Every structure is written in structure tokens, then in C-alpha cells.
Amino acid sequence: MEISFGREVASVALKAFVVVLTFTILIIISNFWYTEKVSVSDGICNVAVLPIEGVILPFVEYDDYDLVTTPTTVRTFIDRIKDDPAIKGVLYEINSPGGAPVASEQISDIIGESAIPSLSLIGDVAASGGYLIAASADIVIASGMSDVGSIGVTMSYLENSKQNEEEGLTYVELNSGKFKDAGNPNKPLSDEERALFESDLAVVHDLFVKRVAELRHKTIEEISALADGAS
Numbered sequence: 001m002e003i004s005f006g007r008e009v010a011s012v013a014l015k016a017f018v019v020v021l022t023f024t025i026l027i028i029i030s031n032f033w034y035t036e037k038v039s040v041s042d043g044i045c046n047v048a049v050l051p052i053e054g055v056i057l058p059f060v061e062y063d064d065y066d067l068v069t070t071p072t073t074v075r076t077f078i079d080r081i082k083d084d085p086a087i088k089g090v091l092y093e094i095n096s097p098g099g100a101p102v103a104s105e106q107i108s109d110i111i112g113e114s115a116i117p118s119l120s121l122i123g124d125v126a127a128s129g130g131y132l133i134a135a136s137a138d139i140v141i142a143s144g145m146s147d148v149g150s151i152g153v154t155m156s157y158l159e160n161s162k163q164n165e166e167e168g169l170t171y172v173e174l175n176s177g178k179f180k181d182a183g184n185p186n187k188p189l190s191d192e193e194r195a196l197f198e199s200d201l202a203v204v205h206d207l208f209v210k211r212v213a214e215l216r217h218k219t220i221e222e223i224s225a226l227a228d229g230a231s
Contacts, residue, residue, distance in 0.1 A: 004169055046088040048081045050074065056099030056107065056129045069096065071106040080115050089117040098128025101153065105129075108211070111136040122146045128153075128231050129132055130210065135215040151212060152229035153204045155197055160185050 052074070053065025060067060081087045082118070098104065111118060111133065120126070120134040122142035127150035134140055134148075142148050164171060164186060171186040182193040189197075205227070213223040 046086050047086075047091060048077075048090045050077050050090065051093045051095070052107075052130070052133060053093075053095045056096060056104045056133070058103045060102055069107070071103055071110060071222055074107045074110050078110060078116070081116075082114070082116060087116065089119065090114075092118065092120045092134070093123060094120050094126040094130055094134045095123040096127070096130030096133070096151065098130045098132075102130065103129070104132050105211070107133050108136040108215070112215070121149055121159050125231070132211065132215075135212055147231035149226065150229055150231045151208060151223065151227035153201050153208065154229075155183070155201060157183065157185055159188065162189050 026217035036196065052069045054069055055065045057068050057070060057180070057216075060068045060073075075168055078090075078221075081090060117136040119139045119141065121133055122140065125147040126142070127136040127147055131149055131151065134142075161171065171184075173181055173184075173187060175181040179193060179196055181187070182196060183189070209223045209227050210220055212227075213220045216223070
């Protein structure tokens with residue numbers, strides 16, 4: 001009876017030891033995984049750095065561009081650093097000629113809404129949407145040789161109708177709306193279509209100017225005087 005009781009006690013103790021050991025291992029693994037997941041700082045440097053390079057687009061699956069920055073890229077980065085207590089600031093290294101207006105605006109919002117102190121360091125270029133993103137940081141630094149600005153929008157494209165005519169190609173226009181085929185490069189742009197596009201450009205341009213004025217704490221008039229598309 002005593003031997004049986006002793007074995008049972010030993011068995012229970014062993015099971016308890018195994019359970020405790022298992023939980024301890026799981027805690028160690030979980031802590032390690034969590035640290036690896038959210039830690040950005042190496043424990044020495046407290047400034048996170050994010051390069052914003054190339055064309056600003058909503059997705060990365062564009063064969064025409066080697067370098068692309070998307071809103072998802074920036075959002076994922078900020079989500080990581082905000083959970084790292086060692087990070088006290090973020091440096092955005094900007095080298096971008098701009099890109100899609102909405103994607104640029106989204107990145108600007110993401111940077112502007114972050115509570116982490118930020119600085120934009122402009123390299124060779126921060127133009128158009130690239131400048132809008134740079135201007136969203138608390139502080140902006142640029143070299144005297146950097147191309148900065150280009151506040152404006154464009155919808156320019158190559159029109160092929162004369163080349164098609166020379167090659168014996170005929171464009172057949174079939175659409176269900178007056179402006180549905182506007183901007184098709186295989187046909188000349190009508191006066192009405194040009195007026196429509198220029199009206200759209202004016203709306204986006206005015207929003208761009210207003211946004212930059214708010215970010216840099218200037219009046220719309222001050223920014224409008226600079227918004228001629230020049231860098």
C-alpha cells in the first residue's frame with residue numbers, strides 16, 4: 001500500500017513538473033516571438049528609418065517600375081514602431097518623383113496621424129506626391145541640390161491617332177456615354193473632353209495646394225504662388 005501510494009505521488013509530481021516545464025517553454029517562446037515581431041530598435045539607436053523611394057502607387061505589382069512605395073508599406077512600418085518602446089522618432093528618407101494622387105494622400109495621412117515625432121530627409125528628389133509625403137513630417141530637411149516641390153498634377157499622354165492613320169489603322173469608337181472613351185490614345189482629344197480633363201485637374205490641384213498649405217502652416221495664397229509644377 002505504501003509502495004503504491006509512493007509511486008502515485010511520484011507520478012503526480014512528475015506530471016506537474018512536465019506541465020510547469022511546458023508552460024515555461026511556451027512563455028519563453030512566446031516572449032521571444034513577440035519581441036522579434038514588434039522590436040525595431042537594436043537597443044542602442046532609438047530612431048527608426050524608412051526609405052520612401054521610387055514611384056508612389058497603390059500596389060507593388062507594376063512591371064514598369066523597379067522601385068515602388070505603397071500606403072501598405074508605410075502603414076505596416078508605423079504599426080511596428082509604435083509598439084516598440086525604444087523608438088522615440090522616425091526618419092523618412094525620401095527619394096521619389098511622386099505618383100498616384102490618392103496613394104500619396106493616404107501615405108501623407110498615415111504619417112500625419114502618427115504620434116511619433118518625424119523628420120523627412122530629402123535626397124535627390126521629393127516631387128509632386130513625393131513632396132506631399134515629405135511635407136507631412138514634423139521637420140523637413142533637404143540639400144540645396146535636391147529637387148523639391150513640383151506642386152501640380154498631370155494627365156498628359158501620347159496620342160497615336162496620326163500614326164495609326166499612317167499605318168492604315170482605323171479606330172472604331174463604340175461606347176455608351178459621351179465621355180466614356182475620352183482620353184483614349186487612339187483618337188484625337190475633342191475640345192469638350194479637354195475641358196473636362198482640365199476641370200478635373202484643377203480640382204485635384206486645388207486640393208494639393210490646400211493640403212500643402214495646411215501641412216507647412218502657410219496660407220493657400222502663399223502655396224499657390226509656388227504651385228506652378230516647378231521643382
